[in-house]
Amino acid sequence: MDTFFEEGYRFAVVTGGGRTARQYAEAVRVLGGSKTLQDEAGILATKMNAWIMISALKHAYREPLNDIWKAASLMRTHIPVLYGSVPGVTSDYGGALLAEATGSVFLNITNVEGIYTADPSVNPNARLIERMDHASLVSLISTIDTREPGAHTPIDLAAAKILARSKVPTIVVGPDIENIRRVLEGKRFRGTRIVSQ
Numbered sequence: 001m002d003t004f005f006e007e008g009y010r011f012a013v014v015t016g017g018g019r020t021a022r023q024y025a026e027a028v029r030v031l032g033g034s035k036t037l038q039d040e041a042g043i044l045a046t047k048m049n050a051w052i053m054i055s056a057l058k059h060a061y062r063e064p065l066n067d068i069w070k071a072a073s074l075m076r077t078h079i080p081v082l083y084g085s086v087p088g089v090t091s092d093y094g095g096a097l098l099a100e101a102t103g104s105v106f107l108n109i110t111n112v113e114g115i116y117t118a119d120p121s122v123n124p125n126a127r128l129i130e131r132m133d134h135a136s137l138v139s140l141i142s143t144i145d146t147r148e149p150g151a152h153t154p155i156d157l158a159a160a161k162i163l164a165r166s167k168v169p170t171i172v173v174g175p176d177i178e179n180i181r182r183v184l185e186g187k188r189f190r191g192t193r194i195v196s197q
Helices: 002-006 018-030 035-056 068-074 092-102 134-144 157-165 177-184
Strands: 106-109 131-133 170-173 192-195
Touching: 018 035, 068 092, 092 106, 092 157, 106 177, 131 134, 134 157, 134 192, 170 177
Parallel strands: 106 170, 131 192
Antiparallel strands: 170 192
């Protein structure tokens, strides 16, 4: 990512909490904590991951952020790294707001190759959807997004609705670095492209 920054690309990174967030949320649940408290534990995991990302990027701004306007203003000179900050939604939500505010592409790097017709870890017949519109994304996510702390969907429902309302160009891909490079270079990639109707 630093190489792309040096070549003139401008972007921000928004970290998720991943497995760590889910484990902490579950520990809080088992101990009797509220769902909001479970979410707050998950949010702290996203902040820990932000510190790791800052350490890995030489052009990163020096501290994790949860202010999209500050992040937007820093994108010319740094790579701002944001973390989750709102209970009840994932860090996708902040990323969607930032993309909307700056007129940017929303690139979601997740643990599957894109958006599927069903959960590919459960259904071997699940098919990768290479192209869909925002309304279809919102409709699909609405059927699986439970709002439960630690729940995981390719894109958070709140984020999907933000992306849809401003028709933000959206791409969902897996963690393969070469595939991500192809996305950034405008080449053919494996994943899902979400477009306006």
